[in-house]
Amino acid sequence: MNRKRNCINTECPQLKALDDRALDHVAEYFRALSEPLRLRILKTLQDRPHKVGELTELLDCSQANVSKHLAILMRHGMVERDAQGTSAFYRIADPRVYDLCDLVCGQMALRFASQAQLLGARPAGARSRR
Amino acid sequence: MNRKRNCINTECPQLKALDDRALDHVAEYFRALSEPLRLRILKTLQDRPHKVGELTELLDCSQANVSKHLAILMRHGMVERDAQGTSAFYRIADPRVYDLCDLVCGQMALRFASQAQLLGARPAGARSRR
DNA sequence: TGCATCCATTACCATATAGGAATATAGTAA
DNA sequence: TTACTATATTCCTATATGGTAATGGATGCA
Numbered sequence: 001m002n003r004k005r006n007c008i009n010t011e012c013p014q015l016k017a018l019d020d021r022a023l024d025h026v027a028e029y030f031r032a033l034s035e036p037l038r039l040r041i042l043k044t045l046q047d048r049p050h051k052v053g054e055l056t057e058l059l060d061c062s063q064a065n066v067s068k069h070l071a072i073l074m075r076h077g078m079v080e081r082d083a084q085g086t087s088a089f090y091r092i093a094d095p096r097v098y099d100l101c102d103l104v105c106g107q108m109a110l111r112f113a114s115q116a117q118l119l120g121a122r123p124a125g126a127r128s129r130r
Numbered sequence: 131m132n133r134k135r136n137c138i139n140t141e142c143p144q145l146k147a148l149d150d151r152a153l154d155h156v157a158e159y160f161r162a163l164s165e166p167l168r169l170r171i172l173k174t175l176q177d178r179p180h181k182v183g184e185l186t187e188l189l190d191c192s193q194a195n196v197s198k199h200l201a202i203l204m205r206h207g208m209v210e211r212d213a214q215g216t217s218a219f220y221r222i223a224d225p226r227v228y229d230l231c232d233l234v235c236g237q238m239a240l241r242f243a244s245q246a247q248l249l250g251a252r253p254a255g256a257r258s259r260r
Numbered sequence: 261t262g263c264a265t266c267c268a269t270t271a272c273c274a275t276a277t278a279g280g281a282a283t284a285t286a287g288t289a290a
Numbered sequence: 291t292t293a294c295t296a297t298a299t300t301c302c303t304a305t306a307t308g309g310t311a312a313t314g315g316a317t318g319c320a
Contacts, residue, residue, distance in 0.1 A: 013232075013236075014228070014232050015172065015176065015231040016173065016176060018235065020166065022235075022238075024166050026169060026234050026235065026238065027163070027164050027166045027168075027169055029238060030160050030163040030164040031160070031161070033157070034158070034160040036150065036153050036154050037308085039145070039153045039156060040150065042145065043148070046146060051267095052266075052268090053265095053266065063266080064267090064268080064312095065308075065309060065310080067267060068269085068309090071269095083267095083316095086316070087317095088266080094237060096233065096237055097237075098144070100233055100234070101144075101145040101156060103226065103229060104156050104159050104160065105156065107159075107207075107226055107227075108159060109143060111207045167279095181297095182296075182297060182298090191279085192280065193297070195279060195280080196297095197299080198278085198298085201298080201299095215288070215296085216286070216295055216297070217295095217296060217297080218297060261320100262319100262320085263319085265316100265317085266315100267314100267317100268315080269312100269315095270312080270313070270314085272309100272311085273310085275309100276305100276307080276308095277307100278303105278305085279302100279304090280303090283298100283301090284297100284300085285297080285299085286295100287295085287296085287297100288293100289294080289295100290292085
């Protein structure tokens with residue numbers, strides 16, 4: 001069991017040790033990352049902090065929508081707000097959210113690769129199940 | 131920038147490199163992990179494979195509900211099905227999902243700790259915002 | 261003051277989904 | 291075959307949520 005530990009600088013409780021209430025919180029955290037627009041916001045903020053108006057333009061969506069999603073990201077401690085005049089700058093509060101995203105990217109890459117291999121190894125039109 | 135790489139045995143594309151279509155897939159992956167019951171299923175399967183009926187009893191929920199959530203987990207390659215007679219055994223297909231969960235656990239633990247510290251440093255009834 | 265800008269919030273609508281109840285399907289045994 | 295068990299699926303409802311439009315609120319400037 002070559003289980004690699006990702007978390008080295010904290011007690012880092014594992015899934016096993018969590019009760020149902022803690023699992024609810026974990027689920028909510030994942031849910032915050034389960035919207036494409038929120039991921040695009042995080043991706044944009046990876047370069048540097050941005051004002052709401054900049055995000056609105058870069059992501060080509062309404063200002064109200066950006067503000068709403070930023071509030072959700074902030075509620076989970078993923079971004080931080082810095083008011084300057086009438087503007088509001090948002091920046092990444094916890095860069096480890098990118099570790100999560102990168103982990104998922106890697107898993108999906110592996111999965112797609114193996115699926116492509118399966119498809120390539122079967123005659124056209126073959127179904128893998130059912 | 132002490133950015134630790136979690137993914138060592140694959141190309142592991144980063145969030146930066148993903149287009150909107152790939153981000154949609156990442157969001158769907160996170161969404162599969164955003165339900166408490168699905169996390170409880172994964173937690174239960176961490177010990178050993180289980181039949182649907184066992185999960186139904188252990189998690190105290192309906193059989194239809196368990197089957198539905200198992201289908202979602204399987205759709206994302208997180209669990210695998212092994213039919214034996216009229217039973218269906220489910221097992222973990224990709225143990226790295228636990229790495230994700232543990233990462234989130236660690237981040238939430240840090241966050242709660244700092245919040246508790248903030249609360250402890252303020253007089254009773256103080257609000258940290260608004 | 262008055263006005264403009266930037267952002268947050270609210271109300272509303274459309275869609276997605278978790279859950280339950282009922283039904284369908286598949287395997288097993290008589 | 292018929293009956294029984296285990297699981298999957300379908301239908302339905304209640305709730306949650308993403309999106310938009312409209313509004314509110316705070317700041318800055320003339």
